[in-house]
Amino acid sequence: MALTVLVKQIAIAAYKTTELRYIEAKNAVPNAILILPALGVPASYYDRLLKSLAKNNRHCAVIDLQGQGNSSVAAGKDVNYGYYDLLTEDIPAALTAVTALFNSPIDILGHSLGGQLACLYSCLKDERLTGLILCATGSVYYRAWPGMQKLKVLASTQFARVYARIAGYFPGAKFGFGGNTFQRLINDWGRQALTGKYRITGSPINWEQELRKVKLPVLAIHLDFDFLAPPGAVLHLCNKLTMANKTIYCIANSGLTHFSWVRQPAILIEKIEHWYLQR
Numbered sequence: 001m002a003l004t005v006l007v008k009q010i011a012i013a014a015y016k017t018t019e020l021r022y023i024e025a026k027n028a029v030p031n032a033i034l035i036l037p038a039l040g041v042p043a044s045y046y047d048r049l050l051k052s053l054a055k056n057n058r059h060c061a062v063i064d065l066q067g068q069g070n071s072s073v074a075a076g077k078d079v080n081y082g083y084y085d086l087l088t089e090d091i092p093a094a095l096t097a098v099t100a101l102f103n104s105p106i107d108i109l110g111h112s113l114g115g116q117l118a119c120l121y122s123c124l125k126d127e128r129l130t131g132l133i134l135c136a137t138g139s140v141y142y143r144a145w146p147g148m149q150k151l152k153v154l155a156s157t158q159f160a161r162v163y164a165r166i167a168g169y170f171p172g173a174k175f176g177f178g179g180n181t182f183q184r185l186i187n188d189w190g191r192q193a194l195t196g197k198y199r200i201t202g203s204p205i206n207w208e209q210e211l212r213k214v215k216l217p218v219l220a221i222h223l224d225f226d227f228l229a230p231p232g233a234v235l236h237l238c239n240k241l242t243m244a245n246k247t248i249y250c251i252a253n254s255g256l257t258h259f260s261w262v263r264q265p266a267i268l269i270e271k272i273e274h275w276y277l278q279r
Helices: 043-055 083-102 113-122 149-167 183-195 207-211 231-238 266-278
Strands: 006-013 016-023 032-036 060-063 106-111 129-135 169-171 180-182 217-223 245-251
Touching: 006 083, 016 043, 016 083, 032 043, 032 083, 032 113, 043 060, 043 266, 060 083, 083 106, 083 113, 083 183, 106 113, 113 129, 113 207, 113 231, 129 231, 129 266, 149 169, 149 183, 169 183, 180 183, 217 231, 217 266, 231 245, 245 266
Parallel strands: 032 060, 032 106, 106 129, 129 217, 217 245
Antiparallel strands: 006 016, 016 060, 169 180
16 A cells, blocks of 8 residues: 655744654554754755555654745745754654544654754753654865865855855745755854854853763764765764764765655665664
């Protein structure tokens, strides 16, 4: 029988709603998986990944982050949110919805920016979260890139940061990267690209210190020749999780890219299921 992706509107804060897409698997095994998308990528892009996870007996869901997909808010000069809003509104609301749907322990699968947010959210010690799966995810610290690629990353991230400060938001659709994005979010992202450290606007938390305390199991899967998440960037992020039980895989010679794996996820799901067997 064909698997159907269901859609649920959820409230994430006062006057803010977003869309949760999910599949309730038959004969499900723990744990359920909540997917956090990459920057500018709508939840619907992950439908094939949801179906593949459900075929492996995983309850699974994906949320449209604020400003993306069918979120009720959109980036603009008068609408501004950052990492802290996603960490204190989107992710806890999604976990509440997924808990109500599946009544299961939950691991977060984060793609790119979604993986960074997953790591940061683990600092908040939400007992519903039992593990992290990082796919094509790394720090954006420019020095983590090899050779002259450092300069390209430094220039592009800081250009986006300055442009967003002037325009009030970053028109990623215009530049072919990330979709239209909140100024504060781009500033949080660009600051980490420049300094290598997570210092988040509006947050009193010492995130670098808290990342070192995370003890969850972590699986990080990256692709060879992925410019947006090269090995150095993956390690720069994973090395912040000094107390976590980390497993890191590099998938070589697959032909997959930073985004195409989402729609051809078989190899990554094989690694994920193997990791579950080892836990």
